[in-house]
Amino acid sequence: MTPVLQTVRLTHRYSEGTPFERVALDSVDFSAQRGEFIAVIGHTGSGKSTFIQHLNGLLKPSSGSVLFDGKDVHSSKEFARQVRFRVGLLFQYPEYQLFEETVYRDIAFGPRNMKLKDDEVDERVREAADFVGLEESMLEKSPFDLSGGQKRRVAIAGVIAMRPEVLILDEPTAGLDPGGREELMENIIRYHDGGKRTVIYITHSMEDAARTAQRIVVFNHGHIAMDGAPKAVFRRGFELIQMGIIVPQITRVMMRLRELGLDVDDSVYTVDQAIAALRAGKGGGGHA
Amino acid sequence: MLRDITLGQYYPGDTLIHRLDPRTKLVLTMVYIVALFTAIVYAGYALVFLFLAVSILISRIRLKSILSGLKPLIVIVLITGILNLFYTKGEHLLVHFWRISIYWEGVETAVFMALRIMLLIAGTLLLTYTTSPLQLTDGLESLLNPLKKIHVPVHELAMMMSIALRFIPTLIEETDKIMSAQRARGADFETGGLIAKAKALLPLLIPLFVSAFRRADELATAMESRCYHGGEGRTRMKQLRMARRDWAALAVGVLLLALVILFRRLGI
Numbered sequence: 001m002t003p004v005l006q007t008v009r010l011t012h013r014y015s016e017g018t019p020f021e022r023v024a025l026d027s028v029d030f031s032a033q034r035g036e037f038i039a040v041i042g043h044t045g046s047g048k049s050t051f052i053q054h055l056n057g058l059l060k061p062s063s064g065s066v067l068f069d070g071k072d073v074h075s076s077k078e079f080a081r082q083v084r085f086r087v088g089l090l091f092q093y094p095e096y097q098l099f100e101e102t103v104y105r106d107i108a109f110g111p112r113n114m115k116l117k118d119d120e121v122d123e124r125v126r127e128a129a130d131f132v133g134l135e136e137s138m139l140e141k142s143p144f145d146l147s148g149g150q151k152r153r154v155a156i157a158g159v160i161a162m163r164p165e166v167l168i169l170d171e172p173t174a175g176l177d178p179g180g181r182e183e184l185m186e187n188i189i190r191y192h193d194g195g196k197r198t199v200i201y202i203t204h205s206m207e208d209a210a211r212t213a214q215r216i217v218v219f220n221h222g223h224i225a226m227d228g229a230p231k232a233v234f235r236r237g238f239e240l241i242q243m244g245i246i247v248p249q250i251t252r253v254m255m256r257l258r259e260l261g262l263d264v265d266d267s268v269y270t271v272d273q274a275i276a277a278l279r280a281g282k283g284g285g286g287h288a
Numbered sequence: 289m290l291r292d293i294t295l296g297q298y299y300p301g302d303t304l305i306h307r308l309d310p311r312t313k314l315v316l317t318m319v320y321i322v323a324l325f326t327a328i329v330y331a332g333y334a335l336v337f338l339f340l341a342v343s344i345l346i347s348r349i350r351l352k353s354i355l356s357g358l359k360p361l362i363v364i365v366l367i368t369g370i371l372n373l374f375y376t377k378g379e380h381l382l383v384h385f386w387r388i389s390i391y392w393e394g395v396e397t398a399v400f401m402a403l404r405i406m407l408l409i410a411g412t413l414l415l416t417y418t419t420s421p422l423q424l425t426d427g428l429e430s431l432l433n434p435l436k437k438i439h440v441p442v443h444e445l446a447m448m449m450s451i452a453l454r455f456i457p458t459l460i461e462e463t464d465k466i467m468s469a470q471r472a473r474g475a476d477f478e479t480g481g482l483i484a485k486a487k488a489l490l491p492l493l494i495p496l497f498v499s500a501f502r503r504a505d506e507l508a509t510a511m512e513s514r515c516y517h518g519g520e521g522r523t524r525m526k527q528l529r530m531a532r533r534d535w536a537a538l539a540v541g542v543l544l545l546a547l548v549i550l551f552r553r554l555g556i
Contacts, residue, residue: 058468081474089472097469099494109491113474144498158473 002070003031004166004198005055005087009064012050016062024050026222027064032166035195039209040202042219043244048202049092051219052168055200056087085114088164092171094155098143103134103154106143110162128161132187149180156184160191167191169201173208185212207248210234210269218243235267250274298420304533305347305418310427312534317415319541323548324407329396331556332548333403339544340411349417357413358406365402372398421453430528443519451507459500466495 012025024047032038042048053059054066057073057080066073068083091097100106107128111121129139132153138146143154152172159167172188173181189212192199203209209216209230216233218226220243226233233240237247237255247255247269254266254274264281268274300306305313320339327333344354378393416424429446436442467477470491477488 053468056472058471084472084474091465091469091472094469096499097466097491097495099491099498109470109475110473113476162473 001033003067004034004069005200006031006067006070007051007054007064008067010051010054010061010066011063012047012054012059013062024222025054025061028222028224030217030224030227032198032200034165034198036198036200036215037189037192037195037213038198038200038215038217039213040200040217040219041204041206041209041245042225046219046243047222048219049170052089052170052200052202055166055168056089057083058089085110085162086164087166087168088159088162090156090159090167090169090172092174094159095148095151098151098154098158101142102140103129103143103146104139106154107139107157107161110158114162124161124163125157128157131160131191132157133183149176152176152180152184156187164197166198166200169199171202171204173203173205181208188212204246206240206246206251206269210248218245230269231267234269237266297417299349299353299417300420301348301418303347303418305343305414307533308537309528309530309534310419310423311431311528312530312537313415313419314424314427314431316537316541317411319545320411321408323545324404324411326545326548326552328552329400329556331554332551333400333407335544335547335551336407337403339540340407340414343414344410347414347418349414353417354410354413357417358409361405361409365405368405369398369402372401422450425450425453426524426526426528441519443522447519455500455503458503459496462499463492463496466492466499 007028007030010025010028010030011023014020014022014024028047028051030051040048040052050059054061057066060074068079068087071079073083074080098106100109104125107125108121111124116124125139126136129136134150134153134157138150143151146154156172167188169188173184176184185208188199188201191197201213213230215228216226216230217224218233218240225243226236226239234247234251237251240247250271250273251266251269254264254268254277257264258266262281265277268277308316320336323332323339324336327336344351373390373394374388376391376394376397378391380392381389382392382395383390419427425446428449429442432440432442432446467475471477475488475491477485477492480488
């Protein structure tokens with residue numbers, strides 16, 4: 001099956017040809033199948049934000065290519081524009097991009113740029129607003145009068161209204177309170193719709209990544225350092241820590257227990273898994 | 289990309305020029321400019337040029353950086369040169385056709401005027417290349433201090449200047465981010481006529497202004513909560529102190545000016 005998104009030896013250098021040149025991505029090979037739910041992690045400056053900006057064609061690779069449905073994103077201007085709409089990208093702190101007089105018009109910005117008919121735009125705006133839990137009465141308010149959490153919802157609705165096949169989010173939950181985080185993650189999972197759409201999101205929280213994603217991609221120094229199921233990634237907890245990634249507390253407890261000589265599975269990332277692992281370990285140790 | 293702009297950027301270093309007190313460098317730059325405008329012909333210009341060349345050598349700033357700083361001014365230099373070439377009357381006629389006549393004096397003036405502008409910019413570039421914005425405003429504040437007597441808010445002006453300088457890169461970065469975000473929603477900043485382009489800027493400018501005001505507000509609160517209340521009784525962690533090298537540098541500056549004035553008297 002053709003992957004929905006694929007990068008081939010994708011390399012990106014900032015400030016090319018000046019004394020400040022810096023390699024942000026170094027020959028990255030990556031592919032995502034339709035319906036996947038992928039978490040991208042890595043410490044600040046590892047290249048993950050630069051990476052996702054290539055996936056919808058915002059940044060042009062210095063060398064290498066990005067393919068959407070097997071076709072080079074930059075093969076024509078027309079296709080590049082289409083990809084912008086089919087791969088929705090939500091930036092970090094997206095509430096700072098709001099600009100319209102009313103919430104309604106702000107959400108409609110994307111669909112209008114797609115040159116859709118007025119009734120289609122209207123339908124999409126209302127659907128997207130409803131999806132993120134904005135009430136009808138909010139639509140006529142100024143986005144600048146809303147609270148931080150509500151602004152973020154408006155911004156997300158603005159991307160969802162384009163009905164992208166792939167939704168990419170850069171730290172969508174940063175700066176939200178725990179309740180807001182929970183709600184937002186639920187929305188994202190709902191958008192994924194059991195595999196009908198593809199979701200890729202950057203997060204700093206290994207807990208979030210482990211809980212929601214089917215696959216975790218770890219970036220380090222402009223390379224993909226690990227790529228696999230959460231369990232496989234967590235099995236390399238020590239390497240993760242060396243890369244400056246904070247692993248869940250419970251994983252660290254289990255790693256330490258293992259260090260102390262207890263034969264337990266330390267690739268766990270929830271308390272329940274840890275209890276199960278300890279029980280299994282205890283059963284095994286009972287003979288001694 | 290926007291972040292590649294390098295106008296008057298500071299190049300950190302640890303040379304004699306970098307270590308000079310910012311006040312010394314400011315005064316020297318002024319002396320240099322006065323000398324540049326006092327010089328009329330060859331010997332004077334040669335001396336001023338020598339002064340600049342030696343300073344650049346000591347500072348280890350690459351010639352390429354200075355030249356790239358001069359690039360935007362090529363048009364102005366050319367226009368000044370051409371105007372002087374055609375409009376200066378003299379005794380030694382070189383070319384004459386139709387109603388245009390070019391004199392030797394015109395060629396001389398054109399070359400010297402073009403040189404003057406380039407030397408002026410190169411000298412001030414050297415100042416900003418070797419002095420951090422913070423040092424520069426500190427030096428300026430200290431130099432303008434006497435104006436406090438006539439109630440000029442020197443400290444406040446210097447503070448505003450350093451805050452403005454400090455936020456230029458931040459705002460450039462912010463502009464970059466907002467542009468990308470709007471592009472991701474299909475905004476098009478490149479195509480269309482003048483009106484379409486101006487309209488397309490709204491989704492960029494409005495969030496940018498909102499965020500600039502928000503930043504200003506946050507900064508004001510942060511300053512107030514650290515008891516900032518203007519210049520009165522404010523002390524500094526890094527005191528400006530004139531060292532021996534500063535006096536030596538100033539002496540060189542005075543010598544330069546004296547020689548240039550002498551050359552002017554002699555007409556060389």
